[in-house]
Amino acid sequence: MPSLTRHRPRLVSSISYSTVCLSLMLGLGAMAPLAAHAQTAERTFSVPASSLGEALSRFASQAGVSLSVDPALVSGRSTPGLSGTYSVDEGFMRLLQGSGLSLQPVGAQAYTLVPAADDAGAMEIAPTAITGVTLPSESLEGERYAGGQVARRSSQGLLGSRDFMESPLSMTTYTSEAVKNNQARTLADLTASDPAVRSTNPAGGRFEQFTIRGFSLFNSDVSYGGLYGIMPTYSIDMEMADRVDILRGPTQLVNGISPRGSVGGGINLVPKRATDKPITEFTGTYASDSQVGGAVDVGRRFGEDNRFGVRFNGVKQSGDTEWDHQKVNREMAVLGLDFRDERLRLSMDVGHTERDTDAPQERVLVSDAAPVPRASDVRHNYAQAWTKAKTSDTFGALRGEYDIDDSLMVYGAVGARKSNHDFVRHNVSILNAAGDFTIQPRDFTRDEDVRTVNAGVRKWFQTGPVSHEVNLAADYFSMDFENGGGRYANRPGNLYNPVATPEPTVRTRTDAKIYTENRFSGVALSDTMGFLEDRVLLTLGARWQRVKVDDWENGIKGETSYDEEKLSPSVGVLFKATDQLSLYANYMEGLSQGKIAPSTSSNEDDIFPPFISRQLEAGAKYDMGKFAITAAVFRIKQPAYETGDAPGPGIRGTFGPSGKRVNDGIELNVFGEPIDGFRLLGGVMYIDSNLEDTNNGGATDGNRAPATPEYNANLGAEWDVPAVQGLTLTARSMYSSSQYLDQANTKEIDSWTRYDVGARYAFKVDETDVTLRGTVENVANSRDWISAGASDDSEPGLTLATPRTFVLSATLGF
Known part of the structure; x- marks a missing residue:
C-alpha cells in the first residue's frame, strides 16, 4: 500500500521531502511571478491542531510554498491549527504565533525556519511558487519522535500515512536507529522491545513465529512496503528495514487478507531508500559463541x-552459537532503486537471502502422560548434529504513485517471491518425567511461488465543513507451494542428557507430495471524514474478500478445498480532545484463511475453512512533546482449534475446531525522552483469554486459552553519560506470566524474566564516524520456557530461552 498524508496533495510515501522540494525549487522557479498574487490572495485552508512541524507541512502543501525545517526547532512544539480564509503570509504568521520562530530567506526562492532571536534577516514570505515542505534527512513519514526510537508517522495501508495522534488504531513504528542500537539481526530481535509481541519459537530454530495480543503471527504474514507474502518465510534480516510498523489488532481493512490469517495484529517492514546525504557504512559484528560477520x-x-536513488545493503555472518554443534550462516543482499518527479514516484526493491542452520532447535512437545519438563535442567542442545535447516528466498517489488492533480492520486504495486527450503529434523515429544523422547527423523522440502498485486486511487475533497479522504483499492495474492519428504527409523533420545546418533540414510516411508494453491482477492473502500475543523475524524470502510484454496495429494485433488467470500465492515473514530490528548475507538472484522493441521496431528496438512475475526477497541494517546503514553482496551474473538487427545499409544490426535476464544485486554505503552539524555521505551499488556463453546459439551469452557500469558511487560532505558560525550548506557527487561499448554489447563509453565544490558560509544576519527555497541542478552543466563507454543494450537510445544549471549558491533560511517 502507498503511504500518504491526509489532506496533502502531491505527497510522497517512499521518498524524502527534502529532495522532492529541491527538485521542485529548481524546476518551478520560473513561475515566481505568478506566485506573487498567490501569496497575498486569500483562500480557504484547513490545518488541524497538531505538532508544529506537521501543521507547517500541511499548510505549505496546501498553499504551494517551500519551507525548510530543522526538526530540532519544531520538536515538542504544537499549534492549535487554523481553519478559514487567509493569505499565505497570514496563515504562516498565525501558525508561528507564540512559537519563538520566524522565517528567513536562504536563497532567491527558498526559506528556512529560524529562532526569533536570530531574526535580523527574517521576513515575511516573499512571492514564490514552489511546492512542498522540506524536512532535512528524512521524509515526514519517518519523522522521529523525541528519543529517536519511534517514528511519529507510519504507513497504515488503506488509511495512508498517519501521525500516531491522528490514527484510530494502536500502532508503534520502530526506526532504523532502534534497529541499529538494539543490534537486531532478525525480526525477533527487534520485536522483543514490544510488550504486545512475543516470540513462540526458539531463536536457534528453523523459523521465527510470534504472537500479537495473544494470537499467532507467521513470517509469511509480515508485509514489505504494504505487500504481503514477499518476505522470506522462515527468518527476516533486519538490515533490509528502514522502519518496522507494528499494528495491533486485525489488519484486514488496512492491508487485506494475510497469507496465514493472522488476527492479533500485523508487522510491516519499510524498505530503505537513498537519502540526500550520501550513505557509506560498514558494520562488523560478533555474537557468541563465535558468529562473526559484516554488513x-x-x-x-x-x-x-x-531524482534517482540507489541503496544497497549486504550482510554475511557465520559461526557457532551458544548451543552445542549449532552453527548459523546467513547472507542477505537487497537493492533499492527509486525515482521521483513532481508528480511521479517509482521504486523497486530486489533481494536475496540465504540462511543455513546446523542442529536447529525444535519446540518441545509434552505427551499426556508426562509432566512439564524442567527448563533449568536443559543444559545442552537436544537437536541431533545432523539436523539442518536450509532456506533460500529471492524477492522483488515494483511500486508507483502518480498525482493526476492536486487532490487525486493513483497508485499500484506488484511483488513476487521464489523460495526453496530443505530441512532434516526430528520432533521432541517428551514421554515421561525422565525427559525421554523418541527421535523421529524426517526430511522435508518446501518450494513456494508468490505473486501479489495492489492498485488504488485516493481522493481528497470537501463537502461544506466536512473534509474527506477517500480510498478505493483492489488487491490480488497468489501462493503456490509444494511439500515433500520422507521418514526414517526411530531411535531413543533424552532432553536432559542428549546422546549423538548416526545420521539416517535409508527412508522407511516417503511422504505424499502435497501441492496447494492459495488465491486471495479483495476490493476495499474507505472514507475518512473530518468534522469540527478536523478535531473529529470518522473512518468508515469495508473490504470484500474472497479466499480460494485448492490442494492435491500425489496429483489427486483433496477434499479440503474451498472457495468463500465475505464483506467485512470497519469503523474508526478519533477525537482530538486537546492538542495533546486524542481519544479513539474502532471496530474491525475480517476473513482469514483457515488453519492447517500440524505435523503432530493425525490429519496433518488438512486445510480448514476460512473464519471471521472481530475486534472492538477503545483507547487514548497523550503526547507531551518529548514523551508519549498510549493506552487501549480491546476484545478480539476468533474460532479456537485444538489437537484432541491421542486415542492410544503411538497414535496422534486429530486437529480441528473447538469453540472460540475471546481475548479481553488492556495495553499501556510509553516512549520518548522525558529528560534530556534519558530515553524510555516499553509498556505492559494484560490479557484475559477465555475459551467458549468448546468440544465435549463445553468441557473446557471458561478455561484460559493455551500459550497466552496474562501479563507481558517490557521496559527499555537509555542514558547518555554526561561526563563522557558519546557514551550511552542501555538496559532492557522483559517479563511474561505463566502459560498453559493445553485447553484443559492441566499443564503450565512458570513466568519468566529476562534482563539485557549494554553500552554504545559514538566518536569521530578524522572524518570517519565510529559507533561501538555492546550488549549482553539474558545477562542472568536464566533457563526458562518462554512460550507454550502457538496460541491457536496449530503448532504446540515449549520454547526454551536463549542462553546468555554477547553481541558486539562497530559501525564506520565514511
Whole structure:
C-alpha cells in the first residue's frame, strides 16, 4: 500500500521531502511571478491542531510554498491549527504565533525556519511558487519522535500515512536507529522491545513465529512496503528495514487478507531508500559463541535534481552459537532503486537471502502422560548434529504513485517471491518425567511461488465543513507451494542428557507430495471524514474478500478445498480532545484463511475453512512533546482449534475446531525522552483469554486459552553519560506470566524474566564516524520456557530461552 498524508496533495510515501522540494525549487522557479498574487490572495485552508512541524507541512502543501525545517526547532512544539480564509503570509504568521520562530530567506526562492532571536534577516514570505515542505534527512513519514526510537508517522495501508495522534488504531513504528542500537539481526530481535509481541519459537530454530495480543503471527504474514507474502518465510534480516510498523489488532481493512490469517495484529517492514546525504557504512559484528560477520550500507542520489536513488545493503555472518554443534550462516543482499518527479514516484526493491542452520532447535512437545519438563535442567542442545535447516528466498517489488492533480492520486504495486527450503529434523515429544523422547527423523522440502498485486486511487475533497479522504483499492495474492519428504527409523533420545546418533540414510516411508494453491482477492473502500475543523475524524470502510484454496495429494485433488467470500465492515473514530490528548475507538472484522493441521496431528496438512475475526477497541494517546503514553482496551474473538487427545499409544490426535476464544485486554505503552539524555521505551499488556463453546459439551469452557500469558511487560532505558560525550548506557527487561499448554489447563509453565544490558560509544576519527555497541542478552543466563507454543494450537510445544549471549558491533560511517 502507498503511504500518504491526509489532506496533502502531491505527497510522497517512499521518498524524502527534502529532495522532492529541491527538485521542485529548481524546476518551478520560473513561475515566481505568478506566485506573487498567490501569496497575498486569500483562500480557504484547513490545518488541524497538531505538532508544529506537521501543521507547517500541511499548510505549505496546501498553499504551494517551500519551507525548510530543522526538526530540532519544531520538536515538542504544537499549534492549535487554523481553519478559514487567509493569505499565505497570514496563515504562516498565525501558525508561528507564540512559537519563538520566524522565517528567513536562504536563497532567491527558498526559506528556512529560524529562532526569533536570530531574526535580523527574517521576513515575511516573499512571492514564490514552489511546492512542498522540506524536512532535512528524512521524509515526514519517518519523522522521529523525541528519543529517536519511534517514528511519529507510519504507513497504515488503506488509511495512508498517519501521525500516531491522528490514527484510530494502536500502532508503534520502530526506526532504523532502534534497529541499529538494539543490534537486531532478525525480526525477533527487534520485536522483543514490544510488550504486545512475543516470540513462540526458539531463536536457534528453523523459523521465527510470534504472537500479537495473544494470537499467532507467521513470517509469511509480515508485509514489505504494504505487500504481503514477499518476505522470506522462515527468518527476516533486519538490515533490509528502514522502519518496522507494528499494528495491533486485525489488519484486514488496512492491508487485506494475510497469507496465514493472522488476527492479533500485523508487522510491516519499510524498505530503505537513498537519502540526500550520501550513505557509506560498514558494520562488523560478533555474537557468541563465535558468529562473526559484516554488513555494508551504501546509498547515493544522482541525476538532475537528485531524482534517482540507489541503496544497497549486504550482510554475511557465520559461526557457532551458544548451543552445542549449532552453527548459523546467513547472507542477505537487497537493492533499492527509486525515482521521483513532481508528480511521479517509482521504486523497486530486489533481494536475496540465504540462511543455513546446523542442529536447529525444535519446540518441545509434552505427551499426556508426562509432566512439564524442567527448563533449568536443559543444559545442552537436544537437536541431533545432523539436523539442518536450509532456506533460500529471492524477492522483488515494483511500486508507483502518480498525482493526476492536486487532490487525486493513483497508485499500484506488484511483488513476487521464489523460495526453496530443505530441512532434516526430528520432533521432541517428551514421554515421561525422565525427559525421554523418541527421535523421529524426517526430511522435508518446501518450494513456494508468490505473486501479489495492489492498485488504488485516493481522493481528497470537501463537502461544506466536512473534509474527506477517500480510498478505493483492489488487491490480488497468489501462493503456490509444494511439500515433500520422507521418514526414517526411530531411535531413543533424552532432553536432559542428549546422546549423538548416526545420521539416517535409508527412508522407511516417503511422504505424499502435497501441492496447494492459495488465491486471495479483495476490493476495499474507505472514507475518512473530518468534522469540527478536523478535531473529529470518522473512518468508515469495508473490504470484500474472497479466499480460494485448492490442494492435491500425489496429483489427486483433496477434499479440503474451498472457495468463500465475505464483506467485512470497519469503523474508526478519533477525537482530538486537546492538542495533546486524542481519544479513539474502532471496530474491525475480517476473513482469514483457515488453519492447517500440524505435523503432530493425525490429519496433518488438512486445510480448514476460512473464519471471521472481530475486534472492538477503545483507547487514548497523550503526547507531551518529548514523551508519549498510549493506552487501549480491546476484545478480539476468533474460532479456537485444538489437537484432541491421542486415542492410544503411538497414535496422534486429530486437529480441528473447538469453540472460540475471546481475548479481553488492556495495553499501556510509553516512549520518548522525558529528560534530556534519558530515553524510555516499553509498556505492559494484560490479557484475559477465555475459551467458549468448546468440544465435549463445553468441557473446557471458561478455561484460559493455551500459550497466552496474562501479563507481558517490557521496559527499555537509555542514558547518555554526561561526563563522557558519546557514551550511552542501555538496559532492557522483559517479563511474561505463566502459560498453559493445553485447553484443559492441566499443564503450565512458570513466568519468566529476562534482563539485557549494554553500552554504545559514538566518536569521530578524522572524518570517519565510529559507533561501538555492546550488549549482553539474558545477562542472568536464566533457563526458562518462554512460550507454550502457538496460541491457536496449530503448532504446540515449549520454547526454551536463549542462553546468555554477547553481541558486539562497530559501525564506520565514511
